Amino acid sequence: MTSKRILLVDDSASVRKVAGIALTSAGYNVLEAANGQEALSKMTGEKIHLIISDVNMPVMDGITFLKEVKRHPSYKFTPVIMLTTEAGEDKKQEGRAAGAKAWIVKPFQPQNMLDAVSKLILA
Amino acid sequence: MQRFFNQFFGSAAERTDSSAAAAAPSAYDEALRIWSAQIETSRQHMEEAVVELTTRFGGIVGRLDSALLSDGHGDGDGIATDAKQGQQDLVQVINALKAIQRSRQALAEDIRSVVMYTTELRQMADEVGMIAFKTNMLALNAAIEAAHAGESGRGFAVVAHEVRALSDASRQTGKMITEKAGMISETLGRIADSNESIALEDNQAILNSEAKISAVLDRFSNRTAVMSEAMQAAHQQSTEIKEEVAGSLVQLQFQDRVSQILSQVCSSMQQFQGNASAPDSAASQDDLARRRLEKMTETYTTDEQRRIHEGLETKAVEPQAVTFF
Numbered sequence: 001m002t003s004k005r006i007l008l009v010d011d012s013a014s015v016r017k018v019a020g021i022a023l024t025s026a027g028y029n030v031l032e033a034a035n036g037q038e039a040l041s042k043m044t045g046e047k048i049h050l051i052i053s054d055v056n057m058p059v060m061d062g063i064t065f066l067k068e069v070k071r072h073p074s075y076k077f078t079p080v081i082m083l084t085t086e087a088g089e090d091k092k093q094e095g096r097a098a099g100a101k102a103w104i105v106k107p108f109q110p111q112n113m114l115d116a117v118s119k120l121i122l123a
Numbered sequence: 124m125q126r127f128f129n130q131f132f133g134s135a136a137e138r139t140d141s142s143a144a145a146a147a148p149s150a151y152d153e154a155l156r157i158w159s160a161q162i163e164t165s166r167q168h169m170e171e172a173v174v175e176l177t178t179r180f181g182g183i184v185g186r187l188d189s190a191l192l193s194d195g196h197g198d199g200d201g202i203a204t205d206a207k208q209g210q211q212d213l214v215q216v217i218n219a220l221k222a223i224q225r226s227r228q229a230l231a232e233d234i235r236s237v238v239m240y241t242t243e244l245r246q247m248a249d250e251v252g253m254i255a256f257k258t259n260m261l262a263l264n265a266a267i268e269a270a271h272a273g274e275s276g277r278g279f280a281v282v283a284h285e286v287r288a289l290s291d292a293s294r295q296t297g298k299m300i301t302e303k304a305g306m307i308s309e310t311l312g313r314i315a316d317s318n319e320s321i322a323l324e325d326n327q328a329i330l331n332s333e334a335k336i337s338a339v340l341d342r343f344s345n346r347t348a349v350m351s352e353a354m355q356a357a358h359q360q361s362t363e364i365k366e367e368v369a370g371s372l373v374q375l376q377f378q379d380r381v382s383q384i385l386s387q388v389c390s391s392m393q394q395f396q397g398n399a400s401a402p403d404s405a406a407s408q409d410d411l412a413r414r415r416l417e418k419m420t421e422t423y424t425t426d427e428q429r430r431i432h433e434g435l436e437t438k439a440v441e442p443q444a445v446t447f448f
Contacts, residue, residue: 021372
């Protein structure tokens with residue numbers, strides 16, 4: 001269907017698994033990382049169409065990672081979806097200010113995530 | 124938690140006042156370390172188990188997806204279409220046989236018409252015979268009259284003789300026509316009889332074929348209806364199972380929340396290690412603990428943690444709509 005590549009960043013292996021299954025089933029190519037630092041390392045030189053990132057992660061948290069992505073000349077226009085247990089409005093605004101395009105609270109419906117991915121990749 | 128600690132180690136004041144105060148803090152710290160390690164081990168076990176479950180459930184959803192895709196809408200559309208197509212094909216075969224039967228009937232009518240013509244031909248041949256007979260009689264009379272006329276009638280006698288010869292030839296020809304017409308009529312009659320007999324057999328065969336085909340189609344139709352219902356039920360059940368399993372995948376995400384809560388608990392327990400063994404007074408130990416409690420709120424990542432910290436009831440977390448910026 002599509003060969004769009006999505007970078008999935010989450011320290012929870014189970015969340016990566018749930019999201020990864022949904023994205024792969026929908027035809028996306030998924031690259032996984034367990035934290036922001038690992039993600040930055042893995043994405044270098046790769047064509048990434050969209051990023052899904054957790055907020056609270058060890059080593060490098062999601063907001064810091066998001067800011068790094070937005071500073072990167074190759075990825076500053078890559079849409080980023082934050083996928084987190086954080087549901088507070090202040091956290092959402094922090095993500096928005098850092099450049100996130102959407103905010104999904106865990107637990108999430110995989111279809112809602114796929115709809116958001118589809119919408120942002122086409123935008 | 125403090126009450127729990129106190130059950131094991133007594134209050135901070137008791138610990139600092141006790142003569143065994145030097146030993147109590149290390150036991151307190153050791154207990155915190157052990158609990159922290161055990162919680163972390165449990166968290167890891169749970170994460171591994173949930174990842175395994177998620178993988179298996181994901182595989183089930185994938186296989187159900189494939190199965191649901193392969194049987195379309197599960198209403199046996201393919202079978203029903205094949206049955207309908209088969210029925211149409213068989214109806215076409217029957218129609219083709221009926222067309223052949225109609226051609227045979229048309230041929231029988233044509234043969235009957237030809238038989239009628241041969242009858243007319245025989246009548247005409249009879250008339251030719253009659254004319255030949257009359258011509259012969261006329262020629263005979265002419266010969267007699269020519270004989271009576273003597274020498275002057277000799278030429279006329281020759282003509283009368285030739286007329287008789289022609290009359291005989293005409294009679295022979297008429298006779299042959301009659302015979303041939305009779306043979307043709309007889310042959311055509313046999314052909315017509317045979318054709319009618321075959322037409323009757325064909326008609327019976329077509330009727331039998333129609334009856335058998337109808338019976339087969341009825342049985343097939345009944346079977347396909349049963350199969351279609353079974354497939355619909357199976358499709359419905361597969362869809363429900365897939366939804367249930369997909370729902371389970373959502374529920375399994377609790378592990379991430381639990382993991383975050385347990386990680387935060389471990390981290391906080393590690394921070395509290397050394398609190399009891401500090402050589403300060405009970406009051407200052409309590410102040411330190413309260414400051415750490417205050418600081419602890421900054422490490423929360425879920426609403427449940429914050430509500431529990433504030434002594435509020437927690438509520439089930441449901442999937443929310445996506446917020447777009």
